[in-house]
Amino acid sequence: MGILSSKVVERLSFYRQLLLKYDNAQQSHVNSAQLSRLTGATQETIRRDLMLIGCQSLNIRKGYLVKDMVDCINKVLDPFELSRIALVGDNDAFTETLLYEYENRHIRLVAVFDFDTVNEAFCRNDMQRFHFDELHDTIRSLDIRLVILNVPGAFTCQTADILINAGVKGIINLSPVHLESKAIYVENLNIITAIEKASYFMKWRQYV
Amino acid sequence: MGILSSKVVERLSFYRQLLLKYDNAQQSHVNSAQLSRLTGATQETIRRDLMLIGCQSLNIRKGYLVKDMVDCINKVLDPFELSRIALVGDNDAFTETLLYEYENRHIRLVAVFDFDTVNEAFCRNDMQRFHFDELHDTIRSLDIRLVILNVPGAFTCQTADILINAGVKGIINLSPVHLESKAIYVENLNIITAIEKASYFMKWRQYV
DNA sequence: AAGCAACTGTTTATTAATTAACAGATCAAA
DNA sequence: TTTGATCTGTTAATTAATAAACAGTTGCTT
CATH class of the missing domain: 3.40.50.720 (NAD(P)-binding Rossmann-like Domain)
Structure with a gap:
């Protein structure tokens, strides 16, 4: 996977901040429409961002699994070492x-x-x-x-x-x-x- | 003059911050190449930004008059009242x-x-x-x-x-x-x- | 006063980013 | 098991932003 643009990285960071709160609230799934409402980005932008980092929905009717999405973003954003x-x-x-x-x-x-x-x-x-x-x-x-x-x-x-x-x-x-x-x-x-x-x-x- | 884009407004704010220091240093003129070096924006972008707010160079060989440019940006960025x-x-x-x-x-x-x-x-x-x-x-x-x-x-x-x-x-x-x-x-x-x-x-x- | 160099102002081209559109997949319900 | 609603994944279209290009103007120099 190549380097991402600055804007995509910003949004991914933002998605994760939201999702970590979601996670705590025991919400297992989230779809692009919900994320769109929370972030202001359009659904398409969100799906495209996730596509770029290889994050796929496993259950196409319920949206993305919060835990999976966080894991995908972790892989991209977190440095290798402390x-x-x-x-x-x-x-x-x-x-x-x-x-x-x-x-x-x-x-x-x-x-x-x-x-x-x-x-x-x-x-x-x-x-x-x-x-x-x-x-x-x-x-x-x-x-x-x-x-x-x-x-x-x-x-x-x-x-x-x-x-x-x-x-x-x-x-x-x-x-x-x-x-x-x-x-x-x-x-x-x-x-x-x-x-x-x-x-x-x-x-x-x-x-x- | 219509509403400016977010990026243009950001750059204008930045130009002014630089120019106010310039002004203090008794530098009367500045050209787009110098501003480009200081800001990282290209010369064309800078000239285009200034064009958008109607800021013109009066002395085409020396570049823009610092005082004039600051005045132009003031007109755009400063609120009407305190x-x-x-x-x-x-x-x-x-x-x-x-x-x-x-x-x-x-x-x-x-x-x-x-x-x-x-x-x-x-x-x-x-x-x-x-x-x-x-x-x-x-x-x-x-x-x-x-x-x-x-x-x-x-x-x-x-x-x-x-x-x-x-x-x-x-x-x-x-x-x-x-x-x-x-x-x-x-x-x-x-x-x-x-x-x-x-x-x-x-x-x-x-x-x- | 002629010629040259410097720098602008603006148009055109290119690239990047966003939005729209829709086919395809799958779960749920009847 | 079939039908239909829902939501993704991806391609195509549109819009926004940046960069290139260059003609035009002016001041400086000789």
Whole structure:
């Protein structure tokens, strides 16, 4: 199977997030119409996405088996081995999410870097807190490849340099300064752009 | 001029963020090749975007006048009147960004809601801190239409309900539970999806 | 003032993504 | 066992987005 497009990967991630809740609710099957209602994607898009990853319905009248679909998506999205990630610039909501809500055995938050002292509320033996000063050395010694960067824009570039220099290969950049790199993978989630986009479409669609 | 596509709006926001730094650096002109290098978009895409909003180069040999381009983008992206926004679930980096880095006279952070007590570091007379208990009443009395939702997934839906009920017309959802609404504008910036996407492409592009 | 170089503005072509359409398979009910 | 409703899997059509191509204009240089 070849590489999938960015949009397909996004949707697969989204389907799985929904299905994991479904699974807990003892719903054994799901069809494309139901998924369409939950996701906003059309039925055809969903079936096509599943076709691309070789996920087939075994019971054509009831739709897809939730467990099967999750397994198929797991095979595509989960890294081969444990991926240790770090959060640079604290955010209680993210920390809580990554530690307690995101139960993916293949991806785990192992370090949080901040200026502040330790926040006792979020301490586990498999997750440690560090001061910014320890950034380079800790990233290197823990062999962290993927980092969520959540610092004010004034620190974005210098922090990114430290990270790349310490061996990081992917940055999810939540800071308001756009990062661009050919050497590593960068995903910019720019809050300023999000606000301006929201304002624009709220104006046009006359929600306001 | 008609409504622009989501991608064009995103790029315009991005161009402006770059140009505002350019402007400070006393660079009077910029051409599409330079912008292309900074943004990753092709020259043609950039020229086409600018054409769409009626932004023209007055000096065809030097490229676009930075000031003019910013003015053109302002006209398209900035709301007619002051847009008061709120941050629900604190995040020091975002608060700092929105208060001190994002100097847009048309969009202003006026309220932060959190469980914690006041963080003295971020207090200004035009921005106030509130407890979650005050969410509904404060949103309504301050007439806030756009909110950044930054809470753990367990609280996403109930908080969104309160917000919508209080008159909010747009939510930028940073929590790990997808929101979908036909009544209001929703922009999901899902950190779980971002992580899974990054892992996927890092694997395929062999950055790891 | 003539010629050249640089960069835009716009049209046309190409590629990507989404939606529509429908044949085929299978389960359920009568 | 037959009929029919339902939902998939896949191909074809449409739409959206990007990239290429190039004519046209202007300023700079000689």
